[in-house]
Amino acid sequence: MPVRRAVVALLFACSAGFGAELRLLKGEPLAGDLVKVNAETLVFKKTGGEEITVPLDQVLTLTLAPGKPATGNYSDVELTDGTVLHCTKVAFKGANLKVSLSGGQEIELPLNLVVSVINEANKQEIQEEWQKRFPRKKRPTDLLVIRDVKPPAPPVYNSIEGTFGNIDEAGEKIDFTPLSSDKRQVAIDRIHGFIFQRDDQKMPLIACKIHDAAGNTLFASAVEGGPDGLKVTTLAGVKLDYKPDSLSKLDYSKGKLEFLFDLTPSNVVEQMELAKHEPYRKDLNLENHKIRIGNIESNKGLSLHSHTELEYDLKGEYLEFRAAVGIDDELVAGSDFVVVKIVGNDKVLETLTLDPKDKDRRKNVALNIKDVQKLRLIVTRPAGEFHDLGRFATFADARVSK
Numbered sequence: 001m002p003v004r005r006a007v008v009a010l011l012f013a014c015s016a017g018f019g020a021e022l023r024l025l026k027g028e029p030l031a032g033d034l035v036k037v038n039a040e041t042l043v044f045k046k047t048g049g050e051e052i053t054v055p056l057d058q059v060l061t062l063t064l065a066p067g068k069p070a071t072g073n074y075s076d077v078e079l080t081d082g083t084v085l086h087c088t089k090v091a092f093k094g095a096n097l098k099v100s101l102s103g104g105q106e107i108e109l110p111l112n113l114v115v116s117v118i119n120e121a122n123k124q125e126i127q128e129e130w131q132k133r134f135p136r137k138k139r140p141t142d143l144l145v146i147r148d149v150k151p152p153a154p155p156v157y158n159s160i161e162g163t164f165g166n167i168d169e170a171g172e173k174i175d176f177t178p179l180s181s182d183k184r185q186v187a188i189d190r191i192h193g194f195i196f197q198r199d200d201q202k203m204p205l206i207a208c209k210i211h212d213a214a215g216n217t218l219f220a221s222a223v224e225g226g227p228d229g230l231k232v233t234t235l236a237g238v239k240l241d242y243k244p245d246s247l248s249k250l251d252y253s254k255g256k257l258e259f260l261f262d263l264t265p266s267n268v269v270e271q272m273e274l275a276k277h278e279p280y281r282k283d284l285n286l287e288n289h290k291i292r293i294g295n296i297e298s299n300k301g302l303s304l305h306s307h308t309e310l311e312y313d314l315k316g317e318y319l320e321f322r323a324a325v326g327i328d329d330e331l332v333a334g335s336d337f338v339v340v341k342i343v344g345n346d347k348v349l350e351t352l353t354l355d356p357k358d359k360d361r362r363k364n365v366a367l368n369i370k371d372v373q374k375l376r377l378i379v380t381r382p383a384g385e386f387h388d389l390g391r392f393a394t395f396a397d398a399r400v401s402k
Helices: 124-133
Strands: 020-024 030-037 041-046 051-055 059-063 075-079 084-093 096-101 106-110 114-118 142-148 156-167 173-178 184-187 193-195 208-212 217-226 229-234 239-242 247-251 257-259 267-270 291-293 296-298 301-305 308-313 320-326 338-344 347-354 363-368 374-380 392-401
Touching: 020 041, 114 124, 124 156, 291 320, 291 392, 296 392, 301 308, 301 374, 320 347, 338 363, 338 392, 347 363, 374 392
Parallel strands: none
Antiparallel strands: 020 030, 020 059, 030 041, 041 051, 059 247, 075 084, 075 114, 084 096, 096 106, 114 193, 142 156, 142 193, 156 173, 173 184, 208 217, 208 247, 217 229, 229 239, 257 392, 267 308, 291 296, 301 392, 308 374, 320 363, 320 392, 338 347, 338 374
C-alpha cells in the first residue's frame, strides 16, 4: 500500500505518563515520550528533557506500550482494508456486526466492510487449517463454513458456496442461498466461519499500521487524540477509541524501509553444480531453523545456497541497502568458501568471500543504491572451483530504505 499522505493529527501531553521508543531512518532508537504529531512532523521529548521535532517521512516506528497476544477464546473479524480484530463477542444485528474487542472496546461494524469471521481463532490448529483451506482472495460467491468436530482428529471443514441474505430480528438466523438449491435459514451458532464476497473498494491512503496492546492489527487513515485518548480511523472507515497506553506501536515504515524478506523477487536463478537443488529460504536458515550469525539471532533474512541469484525490482526508489552477511552458525561446520556479490544495475557494488574459519563471520554491509533499478544478490562458488557443495550464505535483516 502507498505511504501515508492522509492528514494525521495526534496530540499528547508529556504528563501522559508512559515511556516511548522512537525509531528513525537514521541513527539509534530514542527513548522518551511523544508530545505531538501532525501531518508533517512528530515532536518527541527524549529522556533527559531535550525536545526534538522530526519530519514524519523520517519516522519508522513509535512504540508506546508493550504488546501482548490476546488470551482466552476469541473470533477473528477481518475488514476489507486488511484490519484484523480479535473479538470476544460477535453478534449479528441487522446490517451490522456488533463486536467486543479483546481490548475491551465495543463497536458496530457495517457488514459490507467485513470480509470474514472465524470462530475459535485463538486455537492454532484452527488458524492453520483455515489459512490452508481458505486463503484470502477475491471470491465470486459468499462461503458458509461449518466445522465437523470429532476429537481427537484435526478439524474438518465443510464449506458451501452461495449468498448470505437477511438476518432475523433476534440475530439468531441468517438467510443463505446455496448455488445448487433454494434459500434457507441457517442458525448462526451452527456456523463456524463466514467469508463474504466483496468487490474491490477505493481506500484512502494509509497513515500507519497500528498494533494495539491487545494484539489487534489495524490499517489507519487517521489517528487523532490528546491526553484523554486517541481516535483511530481505519482505511475502511471504522472508528475506534483508545487510551494512550492501549496502543502498542504506530508503524510508519511502509514504503520507507522494506525487508527483502517481505518482497517478491522479480527473477530467481537456482542452479547447483554437484549439489542437490536447494531453494532459498525466507526468515529461516537452510535447515529451517532460526537465522543466527556470529551468535546473533535475526527474525528476518534470506538464506541462499550456491549458486543462487535473487533479483529485486526497486525502480530506483531506495537510497540504501543494509544487511549482516555471513555463514549461519548452524551450517558453518563442514561448510566451504563461498562468494557473495551484491549487484546494482549490472554493476558489482560489493564482493565478499566468506571463510567458515573466520573469527568474525558477521560482515555488516551498507551500500548506496541511489537510482538502482535492479538489485541482485548472488551466492556462488569461488573462481576455479567446480562445485557448490557446502557453500551457502545468509543475509540477516537485509533491507532497503529511502
